[in-house]
Each structure stands twice: as structure tokens, then as C-alpha cells.
Amino acid sequence: MDLRIAGAILAGGQSRRMDGIDKALLPFGEKRVIDHVFERLSRQITPVVLNSNNEPVLFMELPIPVVPDDIDGFAGPLAGILAAMEWANGQALPFTHIATVATDTPFFPDDLVDTLRRSVADERGCICVAASGGRLHPVFGIWPVSLRSDLRRWLSNENHRRVMAWLERHPHKIAEFPIRTEQSGVPLDPFFNINTPEDINEARRRWNAIS
Template sequence: MTDLPGIILAGGRATRMGGGDKGLREIAGERLLDRVIARLAPQCAPVAINANGDPARFAEFGLPVLSDSLPDHPGPLAGVLAGLDWAESLGAEAIVTVAADTPFFPSDLAARLRAAAGPSGLALAASPDAEGRLRQHPTFGLWPVALRDDLRAALDGGLRKIVLWTDRHGAGTAEFASDPFDPFFNVNTPEDIETAERLIA
């Protein structure tokens, strides 16, 4: 039996960043992916990257690169499905996913997601926004391998919005504090890189 595999979702097109792989952008002298791997590896094993295109650009990380099994980049759920298919081949029962552009996610993410899992085994992370409203972060989740065929059917049927599917399966919510800043802050723009560097400093 494998431990809890971790999947880094790096399949986005980074349009607000001018294209390319956001995970390869540097923040304070270190690539985003290096920071994400360093946070995820103590929590999950093994770790893989979900990305499309030539996997060789990630070769130096030494991790498996999983491409979407569905065409036309249908979004993060396709990356989740690729991770679930990989985990099934390992004999694992679930995976944890994180986004490649979020360098400060909690160091107890996996444990808290497991503790919050709903009846189906699903859980999503959430944190309060500036107004105190709880906001889900659907790319940070615990996903049971047992639901992979259901997810594949939903994607084949045109579903793209993560929470529509997770709500259907009664996902639990793992709540994280946003003090002193939201740990799910993600880097979408060049200005966000400056913000992240200030947070690191």
C-alpha cells in the first residue's frame, strides 16, 4: 500500500503572466515549483506533476509528469483525474492536489484534509477572504481513487466546474486561517510575484 500521493496541478496556461509555465517562474531566487515541492513532499509520497506538452521541461525535478487523459485542456479536474489514474496504478486509495502557483499553502494541508473528509472521502481546503467569508480553494483537495470513474464520466459529459462535482459527492471542508495572510495566495500576475517576494522577506 502506497502512502498518500501528492499531485501538483501545473496544467494552466498562465495567460495573465504572459504564457509559459508559472511553476518555472522565480520568486526570491527560487522557482515556484521548487517551493511547492518542498512544502508538499513532507506531507505526501510519492509526488507527481500534472502538466501537458513536452514533459522534458520538468525533467530536472525528477518527478513523474502526468498529462491529461482528455483532450483540449478541460481544466483542473482533468489533472485530478490524471492523478487518480496514476494513484490507482500504485494501489493508493486517495490523492492530495495542490496548485503549482501557490507557494505558501499550509504545511499540515494533507493531514487537515484527511481529518475533514466527507462520507465519500472528498475534502476541499477553504480560508476566509478579506470580508471574513469562507472561500473554497478547489485545486487543494483530497480525492478518493474510488470516484475516478464517476469523475471521468462527468468530464466526458462536459462538467468543468470543480465544486459542482465535489458538492454532488458531499465534500468536507478543511478550514485554514488567513492570518497573517491567506496561505492560498496564488501567483497570477507579475505584481503577484512582487507581493510573494515581500511575504517571503
């Protein structure tokens, strides 16, 4: 089955544990977190769209469109997935799927998109999300664009915000990714994410160790 996949970076979070600072814009190496995430994803799939409720001018250095949530209030990652689905469906040659990553996870696997793609290659309506070390990472997934109307109906209920609750209503698979080991011998979960000031410091240390 021929899948037409677009990449999507989800950056619509509220960054509560970072005192409201947009994690995507934090300095990371010689760039910002979002720049590293974009480069990592664009090596795997193009085009890429960014979902953010921040001012688009903050991302003008990136050669990608920026789409905000169109669900009232803060509806979480599902609202970003829906925004990316609507963008993908609105292109001149619509995409069949979107592959999503989180903006605060700069070490995600280099083979993420290919692994997710293979998992759903023969099942057009199936979702596949990532896991590592026995933990699910449902923001990292591949999603059929054909589910956008169902997702919009789901989000119309303010009590429906959990990604897994919606995911479990549909055929889905889980792709397990291995925990890597740094040169120092310290294990590194490729889905290590930045939520706190301590996390960004740890991410910078790990980045310097592998750069």
C-alpha cells in the first residue's frame, strides 16, 4: 500500500514546569531545541509541519508552515494531531498519514518514521505509536488522516483529552525501540524529554557527550 506521509512536530504544550517558557525555543547546542528536532525529523520524512500556538514569527528561521490548534481551550496533543491532519488533508495532493514527534524530545530514533511506516504498511486505517523500556510514547506515532473527523468529534467533549483514550478506540500497534547506551555506559532512552530546568541541563550534557 502506498502511504503518503507528512511529518508533524507538536509544540503546542503549555510548558508549565518551565515557568511558561516555550521549550521549543530553549538554546540547545549551537541552536534551539526545535531546530534539532526539525533537522532530525526532516532527515526521515518531508514535508514537515509545525503545530504551535505561539507566534509564527518565532519560527521564521524554519522552512516549514506553522499551524495552531483550532480547538477552543487547551486540548493537549490530540488537538495538535488534529491540526496536522487538517493541514495534510488540505494539500494539493493530500497525505494519507502524518508522523508526529514532540518538540521537547531531541534524541528520538533516526529510524522512527521508517519503523512506524512498516508497522502499518498493510493496514491503512491502523495507528502505530512508539514505546521504549516498557513505556508508551503516544505523541510519537503515525496516524491515518482519514480519522480526522472522528478525532474532531471526540475533542468536542471537554472530558476527552487523553491520547490513549482516543487511540484505544481504533486499531493500533506499538513499535518498541531499544534503549541506547552512551559512550560513558549510561543508558539513554531515545524518548528522553525536556519538562523541567533540570531536564534541559541533562539533555545538554547528553548532547555534548555524543556531539
